[in-house]
Amino acid sequence: MRLLMYSKALYSSWLYYSPDRILFDAGEGASSILGNKAFAIRRVFLSHGHADHVGGLVGLVNIRNNAMGDKEKELSIYYPKDNYLVTEMMAFLARTNRRLTYDLEWVPLVAGDRVPLEGGATPRYVEAFPTVHVHSEKSLGFNIVEVRHRLKPELADLSQEEIVTMVRAQGKEAVTQHYEQKLFSYGGDSVPIKPAYVEDTEILCHDTTFLDEQDRKEYKHASLAEAIQVAREARVKKELICFHISSRYKGKVKEIEAAGGHFDGLDCRVTLVPPGRVFVAE
Numbered sequence: 001m002r003l004l005m006y007s008k009a010l011y012s013s014w015l016y017y018s019p020d021r022i023l024f025d026a027g028e029g030a031s032s033i034l035g036n037k038a039f040a041i042r043r044v045f046l047s048h049g050h051a052d053h054v055g056g057l058v059g060l061v062n063i064r065n066n067a068m069g070d071k072e073k074e075l076s077i078y079y080p081k082d083n084y085l086v087t088e089m090m091a092f093l094a095r096t097n098r099r100l101t102y103d104l105e106w107v108p109l110v111a112g113d114r115v116p117l118e119g120g121a122t123p124r125y126v127e128a129f130p131t132v133h134v135h136s137e138k139s140l141g142f143n144i145v146e147v148r149h150r151l152k153p154e155l156a157d158l159s160q161e162e163i164v165t166m167v168r169a170q171g172k173e174a175v176t177q178h179y180e181q182k183l184f185s186y187g188g189d190s191v192p193i194k195p196a197y198v199e200d201t202e203i204l205c206h207d208t209t210f211l212d213e214q215d216r217k218e219y220k221h222a223s224l225a226e227a228i229q230v231a232r233e234a235r236v237k238k239e240l241i242c243f244h245i246s247s248r249y250k251g252k253v254k255e256i257e258a259a260g261g262h263f264d265g266l267d268c269r270v271t272l273v274p275p276g277r278v279f280v281a282e
Contacts, residue, residue: 006033008276009209009246012052016041017144017184020117020124023060024142024186024205030056031063033278039069043115044077045126047188048139049085061093065100074103078115078126080138081108109140123147124183129197131190134220141187143201149176189244191219192226195233204231208242208272211249211256228263228270236268239281247275 005015012027016034021042023030028051031038038060046054057077065071079086090106097104109115111130116123124146133139155163155175166175182201187193190207198204209221216223222230224242231240245253253272263270273279 003241003281004034004037005205005241005243005273005279005281006030006277007244007273009244010052011276012056013189013244014053014056015186015205015243020119020144022126022144025053025188026056026060027052028055029059031059036069038063038067039073041075042073043126044075045140045142045186046077046079046083046086047131047141047186047190048080048133048137049083049089050133050137050189053188054086054089057089057093058096061097061100061104064102065097071101074105076105076107078107078109078128080128080140081110083138085137111140117144129193131187131193133189133191139188139190141185141190141193141197143182143186143198144184145180145182147178148181149178151175152177189221192222192230193234195230198230198234198236200235200237202236202238203241204234204236204239205241205243206230207244209244209246211245211252215246215248228266231268231270232266236266239269239271240266241281242270242272245272245275250275 002018003015007013012029013025014027014030015024021040023041023044025047026044109128111128113128115126117125124144127143127145128140131139131141152175163175184203185198185201186205187207206227207222208224208227210216210223213223213225227242253274256272
């Protein structure tokens with residue numbers, strides 16, 4: 001897996017998930033930094049409509065229409081249904097890009113909606129879940145989910161030979177069951193996500209605007225302690241990515257990283273995305 005991301009709270013936030021060519025949010029400068037990767041994007045998922053998360057759509061839509069690349073590749077933009085700020089951006093882009101060379105699709109989503117993803121050895125989809133940023137605007141988070149298969153638990157004591165015999169007689173369906181594994185979860189700007197929405201995800205990208213709880217004046221974002229608690233209760237398997245960190249903490253990010261980023265009761269790795277810097281995660 002490869003993630004390319006940038007976040008400077010209040011200025012710009014976006015994250016490019018390369019395995020499925022997905023852009024989560026589209027803050028200012030996304031297309032400039034991504035360069036030719038802007039043509040690779042298949043889908044954009046917007047968590048909400050604030051300018052630091054949608055301002056880069058102007059450049060992205062325009063670049064894909066004019067720069068050197070596949071100018072006929074369609075682009076789908078998914079957004080929280082009835083988000084009035086996104087609909088204003090839709091209207092602006094429609095007025096200023098009347099001659100697009102590709103199909104630009106806007107798709108409203110509500111919590112629980114699923115978007116199938118093509119390609120790959122196993123079926124995958126993006127599922128929307130509810131988040132809270134500001135109460136006057138709808139916002140969503142997104143899980144990338146893979147459908148996998150495993151041996152039915154009741155057959156665990158059978159020998160390999162017995163299992164093979166069952167498969168030959170009854171087919172694979174007789175010995176396997178499918179289950180859904182969250183590969184990646186993105187919460188956008190949000191107060192602490194309900195752990196049930198991201199339960200057992202492999203990687204969680206969570207708002208961590210405040211490294212120090214006492215610096216928060218309004219209940220709009222999450223703190224480092226809250227993000228860690230969500231990861232702990234959700235049983236995140238591999239990594240907690242702390243995103244949207246306030247620029248006031250540049251020095252403290254280095255201190256935490258130097259200390260190793262280990263937290264009691266948390267089995268996964270913790271990664272802090274330095275504010276205002278392009279960051280790559282493998």
